[in-house]
Amino acid sequence: MYFLVVNLTLVDLPGMVKVAAQGQPADIVKKIDDIILEYISNENCLILAVTPANIDLVTSDALVMARSRDPMGKRTIGVLTKLDMMGKGYNAREVLLNKVVVLERGFIGVVLRGQRVDDFGRTSKELDIPGALENERQFFQNDPAYRDIADRLGVPYLQRSLSLQLTDHILKCLPELQRELQSRYRDLSKEVAEYQASAMFETSSTFDTKALVGLTHELHENFDTALQGTHLKESDLKTLTGGARIANIFRERFPFELVK
Numbered sequence: 270m271y272f273l274v275v276n277l278t279l280v281d282l283p284g285m286v287k288v289a290a291q292g293q294p295a296d297i298v299k300k301i302d303d304i305i306l307e308y309i310s311n312e313n314c315l316i317l318a319v320t321p322a323n324i325d326l327v328t329s330d331a332l333v334m335a336r337s338r339d340p341m342g343k344r345t346i347g348v349l350t351k352l353d354m355m356g357k358g359y360n361a362r363e364v365l366l367n368k369v370v371v372l373e374r375g376f377i378g379v380v381l382r383g384q385r386v387d388d389f390g391r392t393s394k395e396l397d398i399p400g401a402l403e404n405e406r407q408f409f410q411n412d413p414a415y416r417d418i419a420d421r422l423g424v425p426y427l428q429r430s431l432s433l434q435l436t437d438h439i440l441k442c443l444p445e446l447q448r449e450l451q452s453r454y455r456d457l458s459k460e461v462a463e464y465q466a467s468a469m470f471e472t473s474s475t476f477d478t479k480a481l482v483g484l485t486h487e488l489h490e491n492f493d494t495a496l497q498g499t500h501l502k503e504s505d506l507k508t509l510t511g512g513a514r515i516a517n518i519f520r521e522r523f524p525f526e527l528v529k
Contacts, residue, residue: 285330302334309338313442315434316344321351322361322378326370346434347376348427352415353408360414365422377430378415378422380405454489461485 285305289297309316316339318331326332335345347370349361367375382401396404402424409419420426461482 285334305334306338309335312344313438314344315346315438317346317348317431319348319350321354322349322364323351323355326364332370342370342372342374344374345372346374346431347372349376349378350381352378353380360412362414362418365415365418374434377427378409379424379427380408381424450489450492454485457485458482 285301286298289295294300308314316335318329318335320326320329320331332345332347336342339345347364349364352361355361361378363369365376365378370376382396405423406419409415409422415422464481
């Protein structure tokens with residue numbers, strides 16, 4: 270018996286809306302809120318709360334929603350976009366230093382491809398991805414408000430930070446997951462023992478009972494090794510799975526998705 274267990278799900282939740290647009294159902298606002306709350310209510314879920322820097326942070330819908338299910342800010346990672354579109358004389362330095370809305374995992378600022386024009390008259394949307402990332406790097410390096418913290422800002426840093434935080438979070442969650450699995454296994458073993466002693470098995474061969482116990486034990490072992498990441502067959506070594514696949518996605522694909 271062979272199992273591949275998905276140990277991480279990255280969910281891109283729909284953007285929050287205030288009113289229904291033309292052609293949308295009247296209850297679209299509630300439906301979207303319910304979807305978001307369903308996912309972020311999971312205590313094992315990390316919340317990536319994305320907020321534009323050119324709005325008042327304390328009114329951020331994403332942060333308000335995250336705070337409703339993570340009041341202590343332990344599971345929430347703040348991301349500030351549009352730092353290049355703040356009004357003249359304004360910056361988000363205090364927010365990025367975690368001094369306005371405090372999150373245990375802090376805030377990371379990014380500059381995505383948008384309408385900002387570079388020195389050559391090009392908008393960042395007209396640049397390729399490496400060009401957009403270089404634009405972002407120069408923005409943080411040249412702005413006095415961000416220069417000294419530039420190494421903790423930008424899409425590449427967000428990518429590395431998320432990878433590290435996810436790895437750490439998974440490691441912290443695994444012991445409880447294993448305890449839950451062991452508890453369920455004990456319950457199933459007890460149930461099997463009860464069936465074994467029942468009249469239902471009195472007319473059955475001992476082979477049937479042993480087969481059921483053996484299958485239960487095999488299920489436990491396969492599930493446990495899948496969680497540990499030691500379940501790969503030789504034929505699977507040619508492709509990335511489990512944690513390796515997750516790491517590859519965050520290194521190779523995630524930064525490009527962010528700057529689209």
